[in-house]
Amino acid sequence: MLHTFVALxxxxxxxxxxxxxxxxxxxxxxxxxxxxxxxxxxxxxxTIVADAPAGAAHRVRASLYKLDNxxxxxxxxxxxxxxxELALIKVAATTKTRSNVFELAEVFRARIVDLAPESLMxxxxxxxxxxxxxxxxxxxxxxxxxxxxxxxxxxxxxxxHTSRVLDAMRIPEPExxxxxxxxxxxxxxxxxxxxxxxxxxxxxxx
Amino acid sequence: MMPxxxxxQRQATHAARxxxxxxxxxxxxxxxxxxxxxxxxxxILPIYDALRKFPIRHILVRHEQGGTHMADGYARxxxxxxxxxxxxxxxxxxxxxxxxxxMLDSIPIVCITGQVSSKFLGTDAFQEVDITGITLPITKHNxxxxxxxxxxxxIREAFLIARSGRPGPVLVDITKDAQQAIADFxxxxxxxxxxxxxxxxxxxxxxxxxxxxxxxxxKRPVILSGHGVLEARASDQLRTLxxxxxxxxxxxxxxxxxxxxxxxxxxxMMGMHGESWVNESIQQADLLIACGMRFDDRVTGSLATxxxxxxxxxxxxxxxxxxxxxxxxxxxxxxxxxxxxQLLPRLAPxxxxxxxxxxxxxxxxxxxxxxxxxxxxxPDNGHLYAAHVINDIWHATxxxxxxxxxxxxxxxxxxxxxxxxxPRSLIxxxxxxTMGFALPAAIGAKVACxxxxxxxxxxxxxxxxxxxxxxxxxxxxxxxxxxxxNNGFLGMVRQWQxxxxxxxxxxxxxxxxxxxxxxxxxGIDGATVxxxxxxxxxxxxxxxxxxxxxxEFQVEKEDGVYPMIAPGAALHEMIRRPDPLIETTxxx
Numbered sequence: 001m002l003h004t005f006v007a008l009x010x011x012x013x014x015x016x017x018x019x020x021x022x023x024x025x026x027x028x029x030x031x032x033x034x035x036x037x038x039x040x041x042x043x044x045x046x047t048i049v050a051d052a053p054a055g056a057a058h059r060v061r062a063s064l065y066k067l068d069n070x071x072x073x074x075x076x077x078x079x080x081x082x083x084x085e086l087a088l089i090k091v092a093a094t095t096k097t098r099s100n101v102f103e104l105a106e107v108f109r110a111r112i113v114d115l116a117p118e119s120l121m122x123x124x125x126x127x128x129x130x131x132x133x134x135x136x137x138x139x140x141x142x143x144x145x146x147x148x149x150x151x152x153x154x155x156x157x158x159x160x161h162t163s164r165v166l167d168a169m170r171i172p173e174p175e176x177x178x179x180x181x182x183x184x185x186x187x188x189x190x191x192x193x194x195x196x197x198x199x200x201x202x203x204x205x206x
Numbered sequence: 207m208m209p210x211x212x213x214x215q216r217q218a219t220h221a222a223r224x225x226x227x228x229x230x231x232x233x234x235x236x237x238x239x240x241x242x243x244x245x246x247x248x249x250i251l252p253i254y255d256a257l258r259k260f261p262i263r264h265i266l267v268r269h270e271q272g273g274t275h276m277a278d279g280y281a282r283x284x285x286x287x288x289x290x291x292x293x294x295x296x297x298x299x300x301x302x303x304x305x306x307x308x309m310l311d312s313i314p315i316v317c318i319t320g321q322v323s324s325k326f327l328g329t330d331a332f333q334e335v336d337i338t339g340i341t342l343p344i345t346k347h348n349x350x351x352x353x354x355x356x357x358x359x360x361i362r363e364a365f366l367i368a369r370s371g372r373p374g375p376v377l378v379d380i381t382k383d384a385q386q387a388i389a390d391f392x393x394x395x396x397x398x399x400x401x402x403x404x405x406x407x408x409x410x411x412x413x414x415x416x417x418x419x420x421x422x423x424x425k426r427p428v429i430l431s432g433h434g435v436l437e438a439r440a441s442d443q444l445r446t447l448x449x450x451x452x453x454x455x456x457x458x459x460x461x462x463x464x465x466x467x468x469x470x471x472x473x474x475m476m477g478m479h480g481e482s483w484v485n486e487s488i489q490q491a492d493l494l495i496a497c498g499m500r501f502d503d504r505v506t507g508s509l510a511t512x513x514x515x516x517x518x519x520x521x522x523x524x525x526x527x528x529x530x531x532x533x534x535x536x537x538x539x540x541x542x543x544x545x546x547x548q549l550l551p552r553l554a555p556x557x558x559x560x561x562x563x564x565x566x567x568x569x570x571x572x573x574x575x576x577x578x579x580x581x582x583x584x585p586d587n588g589h590l591y592a593a594h595v596i597n598d599i600w601h602a603t604x605x606x607x608x609x610x611x612x613x614x615x616x617x618x619x620x621x622x623x624x625x626x627x628x629p630r631s632l633i634x635x636x637x638x639x640t641m642g643f644a645l646p647a648a649i650g651a652k653v654a655c656x657x658x659x660x661x662x663x664x665x666x667x668x669x670x671x672x673x674x675x676x677x678x679x680x681x682x683x684x685x686x687x688x689x690x691x692n693n694g695f696l697g698m699v700r701q702w703q704x705x706x707x708x709x710x711x712x713x714x715x716x717x718x719x720x721x722x723x724x725x726x727x728x729g730i731d732g733a734t735v736x737x738x739x740x741x742x743x744x745x746x747x748x749x750x751x752x753x754x755x756x757x758e759f760q761v762e763k764e765d766g767v768y769p770m771i772a773p774g775a776a777l778h779e780m781i782r783r784p785d786p787l788i789e790t791t792x793x794x
Binding site: 071 | 338339342343346347350367403406524525526528529530
């Protein structure tokens with residue numbers, strides 16, 4: 001099954017290798033991995049989606065946390081969260097066949113970000129199944145897909161935030177015991193939440 | 207020697223402008239390091255050049271692998287961090303086996319390697335190798351340091367990481383230009399730059415309550431005592447737990463000495479070559495209290511049939527070990543000593559019956575019928591068995607020596623026939639099973655604990671892997687006693703071939719040099735023993751010689767280690783000692 005881990009890691013050379021090497025050693029395939037800056041300049045946030053047995057999540061998380069450069073790991077599989085993926089899709093399309101693609105883009109709320117005489121580029125954001133839905137209708141249609149670039153899954157838990165984890169790390173608190181599994185689910189406070197996106201979450205807009 | 211100058215220098219170097227090479231030594235000195243093992247070479251020469259300014263003893267090894275085992279033995283004997291230094295390229299790659307050995311057995315060592323100058327990194331320069339890449343999976347952490355300013359923080363962090371939590375090896379690779387550059391050095395300011403993250407520990411009130419209830423309700427409990435007992439210095443707490451509730455204690459190979467072997471509640475070593483009553487007890491138990499151990503395959507046998515009736519409590523500092531091999535009912539993730547101290551006040555002493563509980567009586571019954579281990583009590587039949595030798599070393603040393611074993615049959619015999627009552631009295635490569643470990647690790651142990659009697663027990667195969675370290679013993683004038691158990695075979699390989707591969711002894715007979723002559727070439731005295739009456743007198747000769755002494759014991763060639771659980775078999779499906787050995791009594 002697919003597990004999703006969100007890791008806060010130090011922004012240093014070699015950290016990606018250490019994380020990737022761990023999955024290699026456990027013989028677990030990484031389905032997707034996105035890395036980028038976090039809310040703090042010296043810390044990156046990784047979203048790792050991995051195909052591993054159902055019971056492996058705890059061990060993967062604990063092993064990731066053992067890496068010295070990993071500051072925090074969340075196994076977000078069990079929590080309420082926002083999942084997004086961005087994809088760029090280049091489709092063969094002439095002036096005659098464009099309108100068909102425009103229609104599909106409209107339905108999927110994808111944007112046209114480039115237009116060339118023989119092709120156009122779509123940008124789509126959403127859960128993975130939404131991206132796959134668009135790819136599927138494009139494939140089944142008359143328009144040949146020329147290129148696809150997908151970011152893989154990015155995930156953020158609702159409500160709960162990790163900035164306090166980073167804050168806390170500036171203060172030495174060696175005695176403090178952190179629960180292995182967070183028992184508190186992120187609470188959704190109405191003011192922070194884009195209700196439209198929540199509504200979009202369970203169902204694909206197809 | 208020069209106490210005043212040395213003292214002044216130490217104060218001066220706590221805040222000064224130094225070369226990177228000097229910073230290496232000053233930081234080591236600040237960390238309390240008095241001895242390092244090493245082997246110089248081009249890319250680490252600036253560091254060696256600066257050594258004369260610091261009161262640190264350097265032990266020149268004969269091979270870098272041996273050096274890592276020395277640092278390892280040093281750490282295991284003393285509980286302090288062992289340090290090994292090597293140059294770039296081949297010097298660094300020779301560390302690999304030693305690092306992996308320390309990694310698998312959770313031993314705190316720091317290896318410092320020289321590296322080519324930073325401008326040559328990645329150019330395949332002379333003696334350049336990507337050692338941080340190579341050692342990624344076999345170190346707890348490693349560093350590539352390219353600036354002098356980063357040296358002190360990296361080394362201080364390395365020490366912290368090596369000895370904190372579940373200990374392990376750390377490698378610090380320092381480029382030559384960083385060694386030569388000049389930087390401000392302030393030991394106290396070079397505390398680890400990042401605030402250390404919180405350990406992922408969890409000892410919840412509910413789990414503690416559950417554990418206490420399970421322990422009090424158990425009718426047939428067994429404590430499994432692992433290496434964590436030594437690392438957490440929890441021997442006293444473990445003993446209190448066992449005595450208070452009259453729970454028998456089985457021990458892993460690396461846990462030997464964590465609970466006194468002579469204690470009436472001690473069962474002995476569990477697992478593949480554990481005694482039958484130990485493994486039977488585990489299979490019949492209704493509760494296992496696993497303390498600082500990781501349910502290794504050599505300990506569990508087949509997982510499907512492992513301790514089927516037992517609930518399991520796992521007390522362990524590494525969260526990644528929980529439910530890895532064996533699913534447990536309660537996990538207490540934390541420092542073993544602290545967890546035991548949390549449990550103990552809630553466990554009221556059980557009134558000990560005169561002849562023990564029904565459970566202890568039934569274990570005693572198992573022991574009575576299953577014990578076929580009277581080799582050392584058999585009359586002399588002209589055959590010399592390794593068990594005799596090891597049992598006699600135990601008697602002669604009063605169980606007080608540090609025994610350093612290699613890997614193989616003699617290692618298991620040692621675990622069976624030498625009764626370890628003290629923590630850190632057995633040093634052995636368990637997880638990786640590294641042949642060639644014993645001789646160099648014993649050097650490390652002797653350097654760490656010069657007042658202790660140190661014995662190497664090695665097979666004829668493993669000893670030949672690192673025998674050049676005899677020169678290190680000679681050069682350093684170390685008083686180490688060496689017992690070579692020579693049976694003319696790679697014994698454990700031969701035993702497996704006998705039992706599992708139809709007696710096809712493929713490539714396991716091994717020719718050895720005259721070990722006594724070999725020792726003599728290094729200026730080390732020695733003697734050969736071929737029969738039983740000579741064993742004790744020769745051991746006595748070695749012990750009283752005041753210097754290194756090597757004894758070659760020529761033992762029964764095709765003796766086997768029993769009991770044995772075939773790989774993948776259940777813990778109670780033991781291969782017992784075959785009859786022929788017993789029949790040898792009729793030879794008399």
